Amino acid sequence: MSKAKIPAATIIRLSVYQRYLKKLLARGVKVVSSNDLAKQANVNPAQLRKDLSYFGRFGVRGVGYSVSTLLNSISNILGVMEERTVVLVGTGPIAQALIRQPGFSQQGYHFAAVFDIDKKNVGQEFEEDLVVQHLDELSDFVKESPVELAVVAVPSDRTQEVADRLVECGIRGILNFSPNRIKVPRGVSVQYVDFTILLDSLTYNISRHKKEEEEQKEEKAAFPKLKWGREHSWPVVQSNNTMA
Amino acid sequence: MSKAKIPAATIIRLSVYQRYLKKLLARGVKVVSSNDLAKQANVNPAQLRKDLSYFGRFGVRGVGYSVSTLLNSISNILGVMEERTVVLVGTGPIAQALIRQPGFSQQGYHFAAVFDIDKKNVGQEFEEDLVVQHLDELSDFVKESPVELAVVAVPSDRTQEVADRLVECGIRGILNFSPNRIKVPRGVSVQYVDFTILLDSLTYNISRHKKEEEEQKEEKAAFPKLKWGREHSWPVVQSNNTMA
DNA sequence: AAGTGTGAAGTCTTTCACAGCT
DNA sequence: AGCTGTGAAAGACTTCACACTT
Structure with missing residues (x-):
């Protein structure tokens, strides 16, 4: 220890x-x-x-x-002994899929409310017993039932704005589904879920692996012809973490 | 270089x-x-x-x-100059949200087909011009139009099975939405999208940050005049990668 | 005999700081 | 004068290897 x-x-x-x-x-x-x-x-x-x-x-x-x-x-x-409460911000397809995703409640996360910044969507019934509220109402909501985690799935150009208001209301952890990097004060954490970045890295791995195989073939075929120009050998790594 | x-x-x-x-x-x-x-x-x-x-x-x-x-x-x-083709495996809410997600095509990814291992879902129209096929049909499909990337959103207990078959058919990169760690041969890459792990790490960060503040308060109370070097405060790190 | 706990070594990644070019 | 490119230093993380405990 x-x-x-x-x-x-x-x-x-x-x-x-x-x-x-x-x-x-x-x-x-x-x-x-x-x-x-x-x-x-x-x-x-x-x-x-x-x-x-x-x-x-x-x-x-x-x-x-x-x-x-x-x-x-x-x-x-x-710190995950008891059930944790989360608010969802956004009402698009991703938000809808997330709230139906059984994985969250299996891991002890419970969506207490849904908000949106877009007034168009406010008032609609999102899931049973969950009516979409406007983000303006979040500050009152947290007074009733304190929440520190938010899942954010809004359009990229609104993410920073949403994040600022969440932080203001006392949110301390943000799971961000938009690709936009957001700025938050010290003491607030952000995690990104960014599908296309991960696909890009898979694409890179695939093409790198192909290049390597070609090079190995060349080396074997034309052994004496040492070609050591711009091309070089990269080890193939199987990425295991999300970190990435 | x-x-x-x-x-x-x-x-x-x-x-x-x-x-x-x-x-x-x-x-x-x-x-x-x-x-x-x-x-x-x-x-x-x-x-x-x-x-x-x-x-x-x-x-x-x-x-x-x-x-x-x-x-x-x-x-x-x-390696992302041209449009890349992807197959989707799974037909649940996540799969449905993903195919509607504009982010993919904006980044140049195109879903060419949808598969499922569950025969129940085969045949249904998933999106315009996309009918769900059985995974058995993948090997024929790739002969017609080669694909190397797959997005997998099937129940956890089927993920390894699906992955094995994808690899057999020539898939070289898998974006896995199930939390199960899968085994693949050398030369195949996997990236995980795992929401609850990220929420857990946010939870940890929040509670750690609280503990720190408490400790600092205690220290101040006990030794009010002591100036600490920079060593004692853990910066709260905003995690930027999917490594996580 | 079996499997943990952990310093120390090894490896990988980031940051510094400045030489070098435009 | 300004900003890139990069060795070298610092720092972070992983793996080894073995002492230690049951």
Whole structure:
């Protein structure tokens, strides 16, 4: 257990471990080793142990980790013991899909209200018991029921404006589905969900991999002809994180 | 221009730069400095120059970068000059939202077909001119029109199965909306879009930030005159990547 | 015997700082 | 004078390897 700075990637992985622990628990598995769990999460076992070591000692040497205890510990570290409340901003197709997405409530997130900046959409029934409110009403809403998380799926050109108002109302974490990078004050966190960037990086990986294969073929075919100009060899990496 | 290994994060950032360059181009801006562009993308200017330096020299000293030339160069590096074809696997709410999402075609991605493993959904008209086909038909489909990218939004327990079959049919890049980590052979890339993991990390950031504030208050109360060096305060980091 | 916990080593990434060009 | 391009330094993260515990 150290006091060192904790890598952002560690937090992401804890969340992944947590999910696999839930599965093990459901299957009635009582104990798991770092080896087993790491294999499921696609990480190095030492990585897993190191990740945990930032926060304490959770295992038993020679045995492994109690599934239920570790699950609890991780949930506690992440701060996700109780259900968390989220507001949704935006009413487009993405917003509609998100609210129907069972994954959120399975992970303990509950949408308490839907807002929009576009007056056109205000008043419509969005889901059962969820009527779209105008963003102006958020500040009153948070007085009644404090919320700190917002999922934002509005057009790119309104994102900064929306973010500013969310922060003003006390929101401290924003999950942003628009590609626009937004500016927020210290103490507020933002995560981006940006599909096309990820597709671009897949595209890059594919074309890089092809180039490599060609080069290898060339090298094998024409061994003495050392062609070392602008082209170079890049290792193929399978990207595993969302980080990206 | 080096022949070093290129960080995955660099590729992600290139994609971000590209987007801001498009905006600048649309506004008629001819030249941009690393400072300006970096500010928009929320990165350090040296980072931006270093990112570009992996691939060549694109700027003019004392002046900056030509917006249109740099945009072209980056598109070329990423391999996203022409329109790319994608297949969609899955027909749930997320899949439906994705196909309606204008962001994809704006970035040059085109959905050529929709597949599902669940026979229930096969045959239904998904979007105009897009009828859901069974995954069995994918191998024939790719013979007609080769595709290398797939967006997968099927239930978690089917994801590995779907991925295996996609790879068999020649797919080389998978954008996976299910939280399940999947195994693919070398040469195939996977990116994950995992909403709840990102929410978990926001939750963690929020509670960490609160704890810090409390500690600082305590410290101030206990040692009111002590000036701490810069070492004790963890900056709250705004995460920029999908690495997460 | 088996598997954790962790310093230390190794690797990767970012930032600095300034030489070099226009 | 201004801004890029880049080695070198700093910093962050991952992996190794083994002491230690049950």
